[in-house]
Amino acid sequence: MNLEEYKGVYVFAQQVDNCINSIAFELIGKGKDLAADLGTEVTAVLVGSDVKGLADELAEYGADKVIVVDDPELKEYRTEPYAHALASVIEKYKPEIFLVGATAIGRDLGPRVSARVHTGLTADCTVLEIGDFPINPIPGREQKHNQLLMTRPAFGGNTIATIACPDFRPQMATVRPGVMQKKDRVVGAKAVVEEFNPGFTPDHKYVEILEVVKAVSDTVDIMDAKILVSGGRGVGSAENFKLLEDLAEVLGATVSCSRAVVDAGWKSKDLQVGQTGKTVRPNVYFAIGISGAIQHLAGMEESDIIIAINKDETAPIFDAADYGIVGDLNKILPALTEKLKAEMANKN
Amino acid sequence: MKIVVCIKQVPDTKGGVKFNPDGTLDRAAMMTIMNPDDKAGLEAALRLKDQYGAEVTVITMGLPKAEDVLREAMAMGADKGILVTDRVLGGADTWATSQTLAGAIRNLEYDLIITGRQAIDGDTAQVGPQISEHLDIPVISYAQKIEIDGDSVVVERQYDDRYHVLKAKMPCLVTALAELNEPRYMTPGGIFDACNAEIIVWGRDKLVDVEDSNLGLKGSPTQIAKASDKVKKGAGEKVTLDPTESVDYIIGKLKEKHVI
Numbered sequence: 001m002n003l004e005e006y007k008g009v010y011v012f013a014q015q016v017d018n019c020i021n022s023i024a025f026e027l028i029g030k031g032k033d034l035a036a037d038l039g040t041e042v043t044a045v046l047v048g049s050d051v052k053g054l055a056d057e058l059a060e061y062g063a064d065k066v067i068v069v070d071d072p073e074l075k076e077y078r079t080e081p082y083a084h085a086l087a088s089v090i091e092k093y094k095p096e097i098f099l100v101g102a103t104a105i106g107r108d109l110g111p112r113v114s115a116r117v118h119t120g121l122t123a124d125c126t127v128l129e130i131g132d133f134p135i136n137p138i139p140g141r142e143q144k145h146n147q148l149l150m151t152r153p154a155f156g157g158n159t160i161a162t163i164a165c166p167d168f169r170p171q172m173a174t175v176r177p178g179v180m181q182k183k184d185r186v187v188g189a190k191a192v193v194e195e196f197n198p199g200f201t202p203d204h205k206y207v208e209i210l211e212v213v214k215a216v217s218d219t220v221d222i223m224d225a226k227i228l229v230s231g232g233r234g235v236g237s238a239e240n241f242k243l244l245e246d247l248a249e250v251l252g253a254t255v256s257c258s259r260a261v262v263d264a265g266w267k268s269k270d271l272q273v274g275q276t277g278k279t280v281r282p283n284v285y286f287a288i289g290i291s292g293a294i295q296h297l298a299g300m301e302e303s304d305i306i307i308a309i310n311k312d313e314t315a316p317i318f319d320a321a322d323y324g325i326v327g328d329l330n331k332i333l334p335a336l337t338e339k340l341k342a343e344m345a346n347k348n
Numbered sequence: 349m350k351i352v353v354c355i356k357q358v359p360d361t362k363g364g365v366k367f368n369p370d371g372t373l374d375r376a377a378m379m380t381i382m383n384p385d386d387k388a389g390l391e392a393a394l395r396l397k398d399q400y401g402a403e404v405t406v407i408t409m410g411l412p413k414a415e416d417v418l419r420e421a422m423a424m425g426a427d428k429g430i431l432v433t434d435r436v437l438g439g440a441d442t443w444a445t446s447q448t449l450a451g452a453i454r455n456l457e458y459d460l461i462i463t464g465r466q467a468i469d470g471d472t473a474q475v476g477p478q479i480s481e482h483l484d485i486p487v488i489s490y491a492q493k494i495e496i497d498g499d500s501v502v503v504e505r506q507y508d509d510r511y512h513v514l515k516a517k518m519p520c521l522v523t524a525l526a527e528l529n530e531p532r533y534m535t536p537g538g539i540f541d542a543c544n545a546e547i548i549v550w551g552r553d554k555l556v557d558v559e560d561s562n563l564g565l566k567g568s569p570t571q572i573a574k575a576s577d578k579v580k581k582g583a584g585e586k587v588t589l590d591p592t593e594s595v596d597y598i599i600g601k602l603k604e605k606h607v608i
Contacts, residue, residue, distance in 0.1 A: 076512070078514075079477070079486070079487055079488075079489070080486065083481075103508070104489075104490060104506070104507045104508055105507070107473045107489075108473075108477060108487075108489040108490070110474070111442070111472075111473070111474035111475075111476075111477035111478045111481075112477045112478070112480070112481050112487065114443070114474075114478070115443065115446065115477070115478040115481035115482060116481055118443075118569075119569055120441065120443060120568070120569030120570035121442065121443075121472075121474060121570070122570055123442075123470075123471065123472035123473065123474060124471065124472070133571070133573055134573065135573050135574055149573055154469065154470060154471065155469055159575060159576070160575070160576055161572055161574070161575040161576075162572070162573040162574040162575070163570050163571065163572060163573060164570070164571055164573045165569050165570050165571070166571060167569065168569040204485075204486065204517060205484070205485065205486045206486070207486050207488060207514045207515060207516040208514065208515040208516070209512055209513070209514060210502065210513040210514065210515050211512070211513035212510060212511075212512055212513075213510060213511050213512075213513070214509060214510040215509050215510060227607070251608075262527075263527065269506070269508075269527075270508050270509055275471060283607065284602070284605075284607055295468075305601075305605055305607070306584075307598060307601070309594075313586070313588065318586050321584055321586070322584035322585070323584055323585055323587075323597075323598070323601050324584065324585065324586035324587065325586075325587055325588075325589065325594045325597065325598065326586065326587070326588040327588065327589065327590075327591060327594050328591070331591040332591050332594045332595060332598075335591050335592065335594075335595045336594075336595045336598055336599070339595050339596075339599060340599065340608070343599065343608060344608070347608075
């Protein structure tokens with residue numbers, strides 16, 4: 001592998017139902033910073049069926065070039081045709097860096113692609129930067145410059161590791177949604193758009209989609225919420241989440257939950273915060289009846305203000321909270337909701 | 349039907365994570381468990397065994413002590429346990445790990461391979477899909493339901509706001525979510541049998557179609573540049589007040605921070 005042949009920062013522009021996922025813009029935003037350090041450009045790879053019209057939106061968020069892989073076989077996400085699309089793009093265009101969102105789709109697709117093109121893949125990165133590897137010079141060992149240094153939490157966020165991929169290209173990472181910043185949208189910005197179709201012939205690795213079942217949900221995505229009222233096992237029952245919903249309504253907040261709540265069947269998976277759920281960074285995060293397992297903290301500790309209510313004064317959530325109240329949520333929440341209603345009424 | 353289940357022995361983080369004085373993880377002080385997603389995968393395989401009479405082989409790569417997790421799987425009902433262990437396999441990243449497991453699995457007959465979605469120590473969710481790539485078979489990730497339909501497997505694959513019902517011809521690899529099922533307990537008879545059962549131990553020489561350059565630390569494309577303990581945000585205030593005072597306290601803070 002001649003590493004010098006590999007140029008440019010590429011990002012997978014994930015779309016579902018011909019709607020671009022926010023992670024695509026976040027990756028372009030981070031990709032711009034990395035490309036600036038390397039003196040190169042950002043290319044978005046758009047894969048789907050009838051998706052060419054979405055290229056302009058990627059340009060407006062900063063993509064210099066968009067490669068469109070458009071084929072009827074790519075209508076719904078399936079691992080094999082999508083892996084074939086990305087692996088073919090990598091073989092043809094030889095990118096130096098390839099970023100994929102650490103979404104359900106990206107975490108399925110990334111490993112398959114990296115295994116096909118034989119390169120390393122670092123999962124769930126939260127920091128990406130260009131630097132030297134090894135970071136400090138080691139006598140007798142070559143120090144490589146302009147390497148992608150990929151930082152990720154491990155062990156439920158208790159340790160962090162910085163990973164490099166010095167001898168293989170592209171340097172691949174999946175990136176945690178909600179962590180990287182998008183660039184401001186420049187309406188009317190254009191990118192070079194190139195269509196590429198490597199050919200899609202169904203083989204034994206193509207799976208058949210029998211049915212697509214969408215969960216009926218009218219709730220706001222918890223990753224977009226400014227204030228989250230989040231409940232854990234301590235809430236006690238699905239019915240008792242009413243207390244949190246009432247508080248959320250007064251504050252214009254959204255209700256989320258911990259894994260224990262999903263496991264108990266009280267709330268759906270799309271509301272789950274944490275290592276196996278979503279990473280959130282709201283202005284205010286209410287942790288109500290949440291003990292604060294490390295897997296949960298990994299998904300919310302970047303929140304600006306964390307307010308915890310728990311009756312167990314030894315709960316680990318208090319170590320992460322800015323304001324911790326040891327007390328009974330069943331007594332505090334209704335009173336808080338009433339008082340806030342009065343406060344809001346006075347204000348208006 | 350023959351099913352291979354890949355399992356991993358991981359430190360149990362439920363009781364909290366323990367640290368050495370220098371801030372690194374004290375793995376020796378932590379209990380080990382069968383990785384939860386893998387255990388759900390094993391349970392799914394055992395249910396197919398109950399239903400169709402499948403033969404279930406569990407396989408793990410690790411240090412010799414990982415034998416314990418194989419015995420646990422056999423006490424739950426797995427028929428065979430294979431430990432892949434060799435000094436040259438140490439320090440493997442997901443590429444080298446998946447190469448190793450694929451090389452071991454090539455010795456076996458299989459219709460279905462089940463892995464957990466991800467292990468709680470690394471959380472990468474890469475090894476399952478990478479094994480499928482090396483073996484050139486389809487993969488279905490995040491299974492929340494697995495059924496057999498003739499020579500095919502029908503799986504509900506979970507996504508954020510939806511799930512797909514997918515059908516793939518076997519052989520196929522499926523990655524399981526812990527939510528898939530409630531794993532069974534080991535039975536006393538099973539524990540007794542598993543204690544006496546033979547664990548098959550394979551080293552490097554048993555791996556089929558794998559080059560040395562793809563194994564262990566040397567075969568790992570990713571390399572650690574730096575590892576450290578996460579700097580914890582300091583704890584804030586903690587108060588114990590009666591409900592009315594608690595409400596005033598919270599509202600005071602929300603005003604102070606201009607939230608309301």
